[in-house]
Amino acid sequence: MDKPYLISIVGPTGIGKTSLSIHLARAxxxxxxxxxxxxxxxxxxxxxxxxxxQELSAAPHHFIQHRSIQENYSVGDxxxxxxEKMEELFQTHRLLIMVGGSGLYVKSxxxxxxxxxxxxxxxxxxxxxxxxxxxxxxxQEQLKEADPETFxxxxxxxxxxxxxxxxxxxxxxxxxxxFLHKGKSSRNFEAIKIGLIAPREVIYDRxxxxxxxxxxxxxxxxARDLFPQKELNALNTVGYKELFEHFEGKTSxxxxxxxxxxxTRRFAKRQLxxxxxxxxxxxxxxxxxxxxIISFIEKEIKKGSSSI
RNA sequence: GGCAUCGUGGCCGAGUGGCUAGGCAGAGCUCUGCAAAAGCUCGUACAGCGGUUCGAAUCCGCUCGAUGCCU
Numbered sequence: 001m002d003k004p005y006l007i008s009i010v011g012p013t014g015i016g017k018t019s020l021s022i023h024l025a026r027a028x029x030x031x032x033x034x035x036x037x038x039x040x041x042x043x044x045x046x047x048x049x050x051x052x053x054q055e056l057s058a059a060p061h062h063f064i065q066h067r068s069i070q071e072n073y074s075v076g077d078x079x080x081x082x083x084e085k086m087e088e089l090f091q092t093h094r095l096l097i098m099v100g101g102s103g104l105y106v107k108s109x110x111x112x113x114x115x116x117x118x119x120x121x122x123x124x125x126x127x128x129x130x131x132x133x134x135x136x137x138x139x140q141e142q143l144k145e146a147d148p149e150t151f152x153x154x155x156x157x158x159x160x161x162x163x164x165x166x167x168x169x170x171x172x173x174x175x176x177x178x179f180l181h182k183g184k185s186s187r188n189f190e191a192i193k194i195g196l197i198a199p200r201e202v203i204y205d206r207x208x209x210x211x212x213x214x215x216x217x218x219x220x221x222x223a224r225d226l227f228p229q230k231e232l233n234a235l236n237t238v239g240y241k242e243l244f245e246h247f248e249g250k251t252s253x254x255x256x257x258x259x260x261x262x263x264t265r266r267f268a269k270r271q272l273x274x275x276x277x278x279x280x281x282x283x284x285x286x287x288x289x290x291x292x293i294i295s296f297i298e299k300e301i302k303k304g305s306s307s308i
Numbered sequence: 309g310g311c312a313u314c315g316u317g318g319c320c321g322a323g324u325g326g327c328u329a330g331g332c333a334g335a336g337c338u339c340u341g342c343a344a345a346a347g348c349u350c351g352u353a354c355a356g357c358g359g360u361u362c363g364a365a366u367c368c369g370c371u372c373g374a375u376g377c378c379u
Contacts, residue, residue, distance in 0.1 A: 013344075038344055048344080074341035104343050113340045124342085155338065158347040164340090180340070238344045262333085267344050273337060 002305055005095040006086070006189045007297060008035075008110060010275050011196035012268035013101050014206045015286050018051050020196065021099040023290035024297070025059035030093045033082055034063040035100025035109060038237055040078075041069045043226060046219045047239035049210065062089075069226070069234035072121070079108035090189065095301075103274035110193075112185025119171025127163045127170075142166060147175035192300050194293060195281040202286070207264045211257065214239065223247075238263045 007024060009017050025032050034040075038048040042065035050064060062085055067073050082098075086109075089096055100106055131139055139162050144151040146169040154161045165176040172179075198206075223243040226235055230244045239260050246256035275281060284293055 036344090072342085075343075076341040079341085102343065104339075104341090108340080111340095116341070118341095128342095155347055158338085160342060160346045161339080164342085176340095233342050233345085236342075236345065240344095264344080269335085270337095270344090274339080274343095277337095 002094075003188060003190045004090045004093070005301060005304075006109075006191045007095065007097045008106060008191055008193045009097065009099040009196070010101060010103075010106060010193065010271075010278075010281065011286075012203050012271045012275075013264060014049070014210050014268070015196045015198055015203060017099045017101065017196060018049075018055060020194075020290055020293065021097050022051075022055055022058045024097050024294060027290070027294045028095050028097070028297075030095050030097060031060040031062065031089055033086065033096060033098040033109075034061060035078070035082070035098050035102055035105045036063075037075075037078075037100075037102040037105050038234070039064050040067045040073055041065065041234050042067065043069045044222070044234065044237065044240070046214050046217050046222045047237065049214070069229065069232050072233065075104055075108050076113060076116070078105055079113055082109050086189070096189075101271050103271065110187070110191055112187070114179050114181070116168055116179050117172050119167050123167045123171050124163060127166055131159055131163065136162060139163065139166060143169070146170075147177055149177040150175065153177070190304060192297060193278065193281040194297075195275055195278075195283040196286050197283050198286040203268055204265050207268060208261050211239075211261050211264060215257065219243070220253075238267055 007028075009021055009024075011017055021032050024030075036048070038044060039050045040063060041048070044050070045065070051061060056064065063078070063082065086096060098106070098109060127139065136157070136159055139159075140151070140156050143156075143162055143166050147165060150165045154165060156162060168174075168176040168179065219239065220243065223240050224247065226240060227244055227247050229235060230241075235241065235244075242251070242256045242259040242263065245251045245259075246253055251259070282296065284296075
């Protein structure tokens with residue numbers, strides 16, 4: 001029996017992924033899985049450019065605003081939930097759409113993450129605290145002791161990486177590296193990867209305009225409402241953190257807005273770096289009509305089924 | 309027209325004869341549970357021309373440009 005298809009749509013922020021995904025979902029009469037690490041959170045709507053009510057009603061969406069910023073929702077959680085949901089949807093659809101600009105989240109669904117045991121969040125909290133107190137060096141030394149292999153392999157200057165490896169070592173009593181290298185997971189679907197791209201100036205232009213639009217739509221108020229919870233990880237997000245600085249009196253509103261634009265541009269640049277290295281993405285210019293991409297997908301599917 | 313001050317990489321900015329400041333912006337990159345996060349790498353520029361000197365962004369002259377003051 002033929003495997004069902006997952007159409008994965010990627011690209012930098014603001015390039016038009018949402019709109020394309022809806023066109024595709026309607027054309028193939030199917031549903032959309034979102035792989036956007038910030039649109040999960042229902043408290044963050046304007047600043048994450050989550051699909052509008054109208055867009056949501058144009059096609060069924062999953063993993064949009066289904067969580068609260070109070071929850072810690074990790075890539076691992078997402079991989080598990082997304083696969084489960086897809087399993088269910090594949091019962092009635094032979095093709096699904098996945099859209100999202102969060103590289104790691106997309107990768108988790110397409111290729112799978114190794115299984116790591118859950119560890120007590122208190123361990124990470126303690127490590128974060130220690131990093132703050134003593135700096136990173138003692139933690140690096142601790143990792144070198146506990147898991148020399150990982151110490152050699154990871155970016156030792158990156159606190160997140162050092163702490164993640166350490167929390168696994170401490171929480172499980174086994175080296176982080178001992179959980180790795182099972183390779184890509186087998187998946188019961190065939191992925192077709194679509195990338196949207198535009199000249200850098202166009203991407204940046206669209207970002208700048210979109211930020212202004214967000215402000216007009218009430219981003220300031222949304223951020224103000226969230227300000228008391230600014231310590232939550234979900235709120236360490238472009239569009240919010242800069243406004244928090246402003247609320248604290250550290251920057252003017254104008255400066256904060258410029259920072260949002262700048263940080264969004266940088267984010268888009270990192271997304272480009274991430275997706276550039278992926279080899280089997282079919283890239284389309286952002287002006288390509290959806291109909292053209294639809295017929296491309298149909299051709300790919302035909303190709304796939306005839307070669308089996 | 310005269311006098312004065314100044315002219316450093318996209319921007320800001322230190323440097324007064326030899327030892328490629330620094331910051332910002334930008335670019336490139338890394339990536340297995342904080343990922344819209346976090347981290348790494350990258351710029352020989354001294355307005356132009358000529359001179360002094362072993363050696364000049366630094367000293368001298370001229371030219372151009374900017375700013376200020378004066379008539």
